[in-house]
Amino acid sequence: MQKIGVFVCWCGSNIAATVDVKAVANAMRSEPGVVYSTDYQYMCSENGQNLIKDAIRDYKLDGVVVCSCSPRMHEATFRKTALSAGLNPYMVEIANIREQCSWIHKDMEEGTQKAMVLARAAIAKVKKNAPLTAGTTPVTKRALVIGGGIAGIQTALDVADAGYEVDIVEKSPTIGGRMAQLDKTFPTLDCSACILTPKMVEANQHENIHLITYAELENVSGFVGNFTARIKKKARYVDETKCTGCGICTEKCPSRKGLNAFNMGLNTRGAVYIPFAQAIPNVAVIDTENCLHFKTGKCGICQKNCSAGAINFEQKEEILERKYGAIIVATGFRPIDASAFDEYAYTQSKDVVTSLELERLMNAAGPTGGVLLRPSDGEHPKEIVFIQCVGSRCSKDAAKGKEYCSKICCMYTAKHAMLIREKYPDTNVHVFYIDVRTPGKNFDEFYRRAAEQYGVDYIKGMVGKVSVEGKKLHVQGSDLISNEQVHIDADLVVLATAIEPDPTARSIGTMLTASMDTNDFFTEAHPKLRPVESPTAGIFLSGVCQGPKDIPETVAQAGAAASKVIGLLSKKELVGNPCVAHANELLCNGCSQCEKVCPYGAITYEDKEVRGPEFRGTKRIAVVNEAICQGCGACTVTCPSTAMDLKGFSNNQIMEEVDAICR
Amino acid sequence: MQRELMERIRALMDKGVADQVLAWKRGEFFYDTEPAILTKDELGEMVYDSFCGPNLSKYLIKEMPKIENKILALIKPCDSYSLNQLITEHRIDRDKVYVIGVGCKGKIDVDKIRAKGVSGITGVDENGDKITVHTLYGDTTLDRKDVLLGKCLFCKGKEHRIADETVGESEDTSEGSDRFEMVKKLEQMTPDERFSFWRKELSKCIRCNACRNVCPACSCVKCVFDNPNTGVQNKAAANEFEENLFHIIRAYHVAGRCTDCGECSRVCPQGIPLHLLNRKFISDINELYGTYQAGECAGQRHPLIDYTQEDSEPSIVHERGNNG
Known part of the structure; x- marks a missing residue:
């Protein structure tokens, strides 16, 4: 008979207020196998841990069940406690009676009953536990940054400065991201390009940073410390090593149909183009959709005019395969498509623009x-109306828009309003807002300056409709403070559109098995205590991919992510997880399904002589490489014959838990 | 056709291609056929007629370790899907099998003849679309299509998906039927209606295990229901309801790998439409991950063990699951 100790934690009143902890401890005392059961105010405290250590020694416990908070909080703590008392740390099981019990129940009776059920399940499981020993794996001293915006650049610079090699994969032909498109930055009004381009140059010149632009992540395998990434470098049709960035090809290109994405499609560019003057790398790229050579097979003017001989129509995409110890997601954002908000006439009039379009119009x-x-018509607008929260803060059941606040719009609208009033004092500027949110250093002062010193007309209320009336845009809104309808005939309407994660984020999240929320923002490992790490080990989050934020916050988070990455890369080796899969060779069919679902490539097959009651002879069987296996369990649920099992979470253990719950 | 087939097999054996053939032989009654491994000397026992419904592919698994040269296998068009699937799963070594694709114009279900009120059946003669049933009480003529096996009404077509050579002509007997018609009806039921439908059907089960034993996808070295260490063995027999779960667990185990060969329902002595469970899975897979037919060729990777960027997001699967 095993000797199990049960330790019920009060967690102050967190558990004890809803669960009768003494009753749970008493009830568990009579469970088969339990030789010791007690409760304590804070099991994680030193005294609490000593209680466990003493019981392990005094009662010669071979299994410990701690009824407390989520194992994500203190499983590691109690495993170390057991280890220091001479018990294998994997003989500890946690019954989560806080997050999954006391916090979600109000009724003491119900809560107590459930806590007992959860404790019984953990006791049933611990009885089937076996001592496990963790192995170690080496760390690849190289980081991959996905996205070359300010977040990615900053993280890369910080990691590279610490002496580690960093690759930045950027899907567009240049690094710089959204920040490069901005005109001025709030609340200091310094020029965006002036502060960004030195960072871009620094990243380009840094000996430890390698830019892989115009490239996409195809596939990631492996695990923390040992990722392998396949990167598809798209064909630029311009030889990066030869192109000098002189720009002659872009001037000579006869095709002028391609929309200039850098200018939000407000003007056109050649089919061969350099995204913007400060682009890095300063190398042209051919847009095959608009290139006459690719469309008709004729032309080739750029090739004739390139003195460096850099144009290469035969260039093929390239696949790079590299190993990394850590991956930083910095995929950023895009403004939502404003055409869904047709009440603001975005698709009906060119003079209804988004704020990012306005940035380009002012740059x-x-x-x-x-x-x-x-x-x-190229005329100076005299009446400008800004509409805030377009697509932000929408109600949950609204047909369109996001529920969240995009966070940056109040401030950039104040910036736009102020800049316009400064440059064109004869222009009237009205801002319709729900709330003006200015929590940030010098933010409220900035907004008040716009409203008070620059005479920007802030109107609390939303716009119901914008209609095109001749050359004017008739804006119909409400002023909630004076409680009246407002009608403005505007020359230009600016929509502060919500921001959303870049559309590539979802597939990258799936590739990395990094969790995302319903809005496709990456989820952090802990919202307060681990804000720059993904719950997936070795994946870090930088910038807006994790949630809306402005430039200073992005840079701060990028640095924080870098420090976490440096912490990881500086380790000699990582202690592995001994909860790995293994195949029962007598039961294995050799069907290869587990191999197919293994995200880490840990499973291979070999022909082996097997002598069992069902089969004698040479059989194809699965073999798990324990150093690579991360214990995700995908193989165990795929295996039809239960040949594949997971140490520490075996099929039998889970069945025992279910049985204990259903008893 | 039987003679033609037998001559061809003999010729192949004479050439030394193989020493054995996996074929059908006569059972107790003329309409009973059973899988058999026959040597050249036993070839006289071989039959091939309209009662050769059983899917032979699965029987190759056990032969694999014993075969040194090759084995001949008679495979109907629908069986070829199962064979491919088993090759995909490394259960059958393609190099050890010489596949003779046998022609099939749909197989006859003797129970359907009986259901027409015909008893004392002593033999059947076929004549195009008609069959003449000889009985102790005289002859009866029936439309062939009225007495085809249930699975033949959803024939996958006359093409052999794998074969080294083919003997005989095949015919598609599906007549444009929609195999998901009944699945759609079940989906339209309320959860309560659907629950009682399945309770009614599954409560007929006598746990004879025929469905499992015949299923080409159910070919584990040791089935979880035979393995006392899994902990599910006894559960599936604990009570009437848990016994129903046997079929649901089985459907999950073959999901993505089931070729819809229809053998489970063909052999069920209680007439439970077990294939509908599998078809529901197939229809869901088609809807969520794009049309997929298991066993279309060897080496496929079914959607449940594959990932593509176009896959439905888990949330969509969850949402549809709630609605369905």
């Missing part, structure tokens, strides 16, 4: 050379 490198002109 010296933009389509208007920095002069604010109406896209429709």
Whole structure:
């Protein structure tokens, strides 16, 4: 008979207020196999842990059940406790009677009953536990950053400065990301490019940073410390090693149909183009959809004019396979498609623009050379209406839009309003808002300056409709403070559109098995205590891919992610997880299904002589490489014959738990 | 056709291609056929007629370790899917099998003849679309299509998906039927209606295990229901309800691998439409991951053990699961 000890934690009042901890401890005392059962106010405290250690020694316990918070909190703590008292740490089981019990129940009776059931399940499981020993794996001293915006650049710089090699994979032809498209930045109004481009240059020149632009992540396998990534480098049709970035090809290109994505499609560019003046790498790229050579087989003017001989129509995409110890997701965001909000006439009038389009209209490198002109007729707008929260803070059951606050819109709208009033004092600026949210250093001062010193007309209320009336845009809204309808004939309407995760994030999340929320933002390992780590070990989060944030927050988070990455890469080796899969060779069919579902490539097959009651002879059987297996359990549920089993979470243990719950 | 087939097998054996053939031989009654491994000397026992419904592919698994040269296997078009699936799962070594694709124009279900009120059946003669049933009480003529096996009404077509050579002509007997018709009806039921449908059907089960034993996908070295260490063995017999779960667990085990060969329902002595459980899985897989037919060729990777970017998100699977 085994000797099990049960330790019921009060967690102060967190558990004890809803669960009669003494009753649970008493009830468990009479469970078969239990030789000791007690309760204590804080089991995780030193005294609590000593209680466990003493009981292990005094009662010669060979199994410990701690009824407490989620194992994600203190499983490691109690495993170490057991180890220090001479018990194998994997002989400890946690019954989560806090998150899964006391916190979700109000009724003491119900809560207590459930806590007992959970404790019984853990006792049933621990009886089937076996001592396990963890192995170690080496760490590849190289990091992969996905996304070359400010978040990715900053993380890469910080990791590279610590002496580790970093690759940045960027899907567009240049690094820089969204920040490169911005004109000025709040609340200091410094020029975005002026502060970003030095970072871009630094990343490009850093001996430890390797830029892989115009490339996409195809596949990731492996695990923390030992990832293998397949990166598809798309064909630029321009030889990166030869192109000098002189730009002659972009001037000579006769095709002018391609929309300039950098300018939010407000103007066109050649089929061969360099995204913007400060692009890094400063190398042209051919857009095959608009290139006459690719469409008709004729042309080739760029090739003729390139003195460096860099144009190569035969270039093929390239697949790179590299090993990494850590992966940082910095996939960023895009503004939502405003055409869903047709009440604001976005698709009906060129003079209804999004805020990011306005950034380009106000930027010296933009389509208007920095002069604010109406896209429709090139005239100066005299009445401008800003509409806030377009697609943000929508109700849960609304047909469109996001429930969350996009966080940056209040501030950039104040910035736009202020800049316009500064440059064009004859222009009236109205801002419709739900709330103005300005929590941030110097943010409220900035907003008040816009409203008070620059005379921006802030109207609390939303716009119901924008209709096109001749050259004017008739804006119909409500002013909630004076409780009246507002009608404005505007020349330009600017929509502060919500931001959403970049559409590539979802597939990258799946590739990395990194969890995401319903909005496709990456989930952090702990919302407060581990904000830059994904729950998947070795995956880190940087920037807006984790949730809306402004530039200073992004840079801070990027640095935090880098410090976590450095912490990981500086380790000589990682202690593995001994809860790994293994195949019972007598039962294995050799069907290869487990091999197919293994995300780590830990399963191989070999022909082996087997002597069992069902089969004697040479049989194809699965073999698990324990150093690679991460214990995810995908193989165990795929195996039809239960040949594949997981140490520490065996089919039998789970069955015992279920039985204990159903008893 | 039987003679033609037998001559061809003999010729192949004479050439030394193989020493044995996996074929059908006569059972107790003329309409009973059973799988058999026959040597050249035993070849006279071989039959091939309209009662050769059994899918032979599974019987190759046990022969694999014993075969040194090759074995001949008679495979109907529908059976070829199962054979491919088993080759995919490394249960059958393709190099050890010489596949003779045998022609099939649909197989006859003697129970359907009986259901027409015909008893004392002593023999059957076929004449195109008609069959003449000889009985102790005289002859009866029936439409052939009215007495075909249930699985033949959803024939997968006349093409052999794997064969080294073919003998005889085949015919598609599906007549454009929709194999998911009944699945759709079940999906339209309320959960309570559906529950009582299955309770009624599954409560007929006598746990003879015929469905499992005949199923080409149920070919584990040791079935979980025979393995006392799994802990499910006794559970599946604990009470009437848990016994129903046997079939549901079985359907899960073959999901993605089931070729819809229909053998489970063919052999069920209680007439439970077990194939509908599998078809529901197939229809869900088709809907969520794109049309997929297990066993279409060897080396496939079924959607449940594969990942593509186009796969439905788990949330969508969950949502549809709630609605279905």
